[in-house]
Amino acid sequence: MNRGKSQRRFVFACLAPAVILVVLFIFVPTINVFRMSLYRMGGITNKKSFVGFSNFIKLMDDKNFLEAMQNSIAIIVLVTLCTIVIAVLFAALLSRGKFKGKNFFRIIFYIPNILSIVVIAGIFGAIYNPSTGLLNTFLEAIHLDGLKHQWMGDPKIVLYSVIFALVWQAIGYYMVMYMASMAAIPEDLYEAASLDGATEIQIFFKVTLPLIWSNIRTTLTFYIISTINLSFLFVQIMTNGGPNGKTEVFLNYMYKQAYGAGVYGYGMAIGVVVFIFSFVLAAIVNKITDREVLEF
Amino acid sequence: MNKKHKPSSIIYKVFIYVALIALAISIIVPVAWVFMASVKTNSEFIGAGTNPWALPKEFHYQNFITAFRDAQMGEFFLNSVIVTAVALILLLIIALPASYAISRFDFKGRKFLNAMFMAGLFININYIVVPIFLMLSGANKALHVEFFLDNRFILSLIYASSALPFTIYLLSGYFKTLPKGFEEAAYIDGCGHFKTMTKIMIPMAKPSILTVIMFQFLAFWNEYIIAYTLMDDHGTLAMGLKNLMAVERTATNYGIMYAGLVIVMIPVLVLYICVQKQLTQGMTLGGLKG
Numbered sequence: 001m002n003r004g005k006s007q008r009r010f011v012f013a014c015l016a017p018a019v020i021l022v023v024l025f026i027f028v029p030t031i032n033v034f035r036m037s038l039y040r041m042g043g044i045t046n047k048k049s050f051v052g053f054s055n056f057i058k059l060m061d062d063k064n065f066l067e068a069m070q071n072s073i074a075i076i077v078l079v080t081l082c083t084i085v086i087a088v089l090f091a092a093l094l095s096r097g098k099f100k101g102k103n104f105f106r107i108i109f110y111i112p113n114i115l116s117i118v119v120i121a122g123i124f125g126a127i128y129n130p131s132t133g134l135l136n137t138f139l140e141a142i143h144l145d146g147l148k149h150q151w152m153g154d155p156k157i158v159l160y161s162v163i164f165a166l167v168w169q170a171i172g173y174y175m176v177m178y179m180a181s182m183a184a185i186p187e188d189l190y191e192a193a194s195l196d197g198a199t200e201i202q203i204f205f206k207v208t209l210p211l212i213w214s215n216i217r218t219t220l221t222f223y224i225i226s227t228i229n230l231s232f233l234f235v236q237i238m239t240n241g242g243p244n245g246k247t248e249v250f251l252n253y254m255y256k257q258a259y260g261a262g263v264y265g266y267g268m269a270i271g272v273v274v275f276i277f278s279f280v281l282a283a284i285v286n287k288i289t290d291r292e293v294l295e296f
Numbered sequence: 297m298n299k300k301h302k303p304s305s306i307i308y309k310v311f312i313y314v315a316l317i318a319l320a321i322s323i324i325v326p327v328a329w330v331f332m333a334s335v336k337t338n339s340e341f342i343g344a345g346t347n348p349w350a351l352p353k354e355f356h357y358q359n360f361i362t363a364f365r366d367a368q369m370g371e372f373f374l375n376s377v378i379v380t381a382v383a384l385i386l387l388l389i390i391a392l393p394a395s396y397a398i399s400r401f402d403f404k405g406r407k408f409l410n411a412m413f414m415a416g417l418f419i420n421i422n423y424i425v426v427p428i429f430l431m432l433s434g435a436n437k438a439l440h441v442e443f444f445l446d447n448r449f450i451l452s453l454i455y456a457s458s459a460l461p462f463t464i465y466l467l468s469g470y471f472k473t474l475p476k477g478f479e480e481a482a483y484i485d486g487c488g489h490f491k492t493m494t495k496i497m498i499p500m501a502k503p504s505i506l507t508v509i510m511f512q513f514l515a516f517w518n519e520y521i522i523a524y525t526l527m528d529d530h531g532t533l534a535m536g537l538k539n540l541m542a543v544e545r546t547a548t549n550y551g552i553m554y555a556g557l558v559i560v561m562i563p564v565l566v567l568y569i570c571v572q573k574q575l576t577q578g579m580t581l582g583g584l585k586g
Contacts, residue, residue, distance in 0.1 A: 010489040011401050014393035015409065018460055021390065025457035026416050029424035029431065036427070090319065093312050107572050108320045111327065114568050114575075115561060116518035118534045122541055122557045123326045126333070132341065132348045134329060141349075168322065176576045200308060229422050233521060237538060251422055258426040259525060271423050 037269040055269035065270065068241075068248040075163055075231045075249060076281075080223040082167045083174055084216065090171070091178035092204055096190075106179070110172035117230070121237040124165045128152045152239065155246045162234055162247050166227065174219055181215040182208060217289045221282045228278055250274045330561075334359055334554040341550040359555035363540065367552065369559050372536030375448060379523075379532055380516040382452035387459050387512060388505065394460075395467035396493050400479065416461030422521060428454065429525050446528040454526070455516050463508050470504040471497065510567070510575055517564060533560050 040051045059065055090109065094102050112120065127134045128151035136148045151161045185208065193203050232251035235241060241248035241256070251274060258267025329348075333341075336352045336359075364370040398409060432444040444450055474497070482492040498505075520534040527535065537556050544553035568575065 007401065007489060008403065011397045011403050014397035014493075017390045018394035018464065019409065019412075021453070021457040022413065022416050022460050025428060025454055026419055026424065026461070027412075029427035030419050032427040032431070033423060086319075090316070093316065097309075097312055099309070099312070105316050105320055106576065108323055110572070110576060111323055111565075111568070114514055114518075114564050116520065116534050116537075116564070118518075118520055118537045118541075119557055119560050122537070122553070123330055125541070125545075126330060126348075126554075127326055132346065134326060134348060137348050171319070180577075200305075225420065229420055232422055236521065255426070255521075259429065264426065264430065267426060271426075275423060 033268045033271050033275070036265055037272045039265045041264040051265070055266050056273070058266065059269055059273065064245060064248065065250070065253060067245050068250045068253040071159060071247060072228065072231065072249045074159065075166065076224060076227045078160075078163050079166045079170065079227050079231075080220065082163070083170045083223065084219075086167070087171050087174035088178055088209070088212075088216070091175045091182055092208055094175070095179050095182040096200070096204075096208070106176065109175055112169045112171070113173040115169075117233040118237055120165060120169055121234065124161075124238065125152075128161055153243060155243050158239065158243060158246050162231070162238065165234060165238070166230060169230070170223075170226075174222075177219060178212060178215065181212045185211050213291065217286065220285050220289060224278055224282050224285065228274065250277075327561075330554050330557050334551065334558045336551050336554075338549060338551050342548055356551060359551040360559070363552050363555040363559060367536070367540050367543070367556065369533070369536055369540065369556055372531055372533045373559065375530050376517060376533035379448050379452050379455070380513060382449065383455035383459075383516045384509060384512060386452060386456040387463060388508070390456065391460055391463040391467060391508075392498055392501070392505075393493065395464045396471055396497055398464065399468035399471040400497070413461045413464050417465060421458045425522055425525050428522075432526065445526055446530055448527075448530050451523060451526055451532075454522060455519065458522075459512050459515065463512070466508060467501060467504055470501055474500060506574065510571055513567065514564065 037055055038050060038052060039048050040055070041048050090105075094106060115123075130136060130150045130153065133151070135151065139145065139147050149157050152158055189207055189211075190203060193207050198206065228249075228251060231249045232255070235247050235249050235252045236255065239247045241252055250270060254267050254270035254274065256267075257263050257270060261267075332352060333348075335354075335356050337354070337356045340346055340350070340353060341348075364373075398406060398413075429445075432450065435444045436442060478496055478500075479492055482496050487495065518534060519532070520538070523532040523535050524538070531539075537560050540556040541553055544550065544556075
């Protein structure tokens with residue numbers, strides 16, 4: 001019996017299906033995104049002609065794209081800031097505080113993360129409905145009629161309505177993540193701090209926060225990538241960019257151009273720009289948040 | 297906490313509870329409200345003087361019947377069950393041997409394959425859904441068939457493929473931690489490579505496999521954009537719900553729309569209640585999301 005040969009055959013049989021599928025459904029399409037961005041491709045006739053970087057040049061003058069870019073950046077920044085503050089705060093409360101029902105709150109806060117985007121869009125449809133929505137009727141009931149708005153119709157507000165839904169969806173996920181890294185902090189550090197007379201707030205800023213900093217840094221990359229993706233799904237279902245492009249985000253614009261309008265080459269050029277943008281942004285964020293790592 | 301309470305700590309405690317309860321309410325109330333609205337009659341939604349906060353006047357379960365019968369939610373439901381189940385089975389059948397081989401054997405090109413799977417982690421399906429669509433429709437045209445699009449098996453295969461890099465990363469990470477002795481003992485007992493893998497190594501990876509199943513069940517069940525792009529008549533539940541929402545909103549049949557939301561939510565919520573502990577613990581194991 002030839003051991004080496006049978007082992008090689010076994011390893012090959014184990015890996016071949018996975019490699020084939022990953023190449024076929026992940027790498028080939030990815031290469032195609034880059035390749036197609038250099039072509040002009042029509043939907044109906046499907047004629048291909050090489051145009052070099054002209055899709056990218058056209059993109060720089062496309063007002064709709066620039067607006068989508070602006071909206072996307074606003075969404076990424078605001079969703080990240082709001083979610084980080086709220087998630088870290090609640091994670092600290094739930095892992096440091098000694099009170100009843102901790103588990104209950106953890107379970108509840110995670111629920112939005114398991115729901116389908118379509119379900120969340122439906123729920124926020126019910127919340128934001130101008131006449132019978134939960135938000136407006138609630139404001140009416142507590143006599144704050146002045147705060148009532150056309151949450152999904154008012155061009156000044158609609159972007160924030162989408163941002164709120166995104167934050168609502170994300171808090172639980174990141175909270176659980178921060179709780180896990182807080183749980184790894186040894187208890188005696190807290191005891192030492194509290195013997196030195198530190199208040200809970202001081203402990204939070206001087207002990208907890210520095211010690212989970214590397215975890216927060218990692219999640220910053222997650223925020224960038226997942227907000228780009230989730231904002232696309234939310235917008236696709238909730239507003240499809242409307243009213244009047246006020247909630248357009250770049251992946252949705254790509255999808256509209258490529259799949260909706262059939263302008264594949266141009267759509268893929270948008271995809272390439274977003275792809276590079278997200279990598280560069282993640283690298284920059286990674287660089288500027290780099291500090292000395294505190295260990296315990 | 298062994299410290300004595302200062303007066304300020306009472307205010308602190310109140311603040312904690314207010315914050316926690318406010319966030320909990322913002323999640324419980326809308327979800328519970330959808331459940332409540334799903335058994336309301338249409339007259340309870342439309343017209344002057346209707347209060348969305350009122351309890352349902354009766355248990356109007358007919359909304360669910362209408363959703364299942366007229367809006368074909370039953371069919372969508374079945375499609376989702378099939379696609380999710382097939383995708384999970386494919387994923388495990390393909391990912392387990394691959395993770396095992398890449399983590400336990402030394403062979404030429406192993407580093408390269410490892411790097412390839414890692415690179416796959418960074419490619420999100422949202423970017424490549426249109427090229428995948430073009431590839432499949434191109435295959436249809438080239439072979440003069442209508443096979444590749446609107447095919448539940450192909451959809452499952454794409455779901456499984458999209459989850460492969462992360463699953464292999466997770467499972468091979470686990471296989472690496474097992475001591476070499478297990479395989480040696482198995483070989484001495486006369487087990488072949490295949491038997492060693494299926495009878496000894498894979499059963500030990502059970503906790504990681506469960507983590508994979510939980511997360512990918514949620515991902516596949518909730519997936520929307522790939523299904524929306526590739527499917528037509530054999531759509532999944534998320535697509536069915538989106539259609540239902542569009543149709544019933546214009547027809548102002550709100551009760552049926554909320555019944556549809558409940559139909560989509562229930563399997564996920566039931567699963568979550570059963571495995572919430574493992575889910576939130578397993579998350580820190582992988583900690584990645586699309």
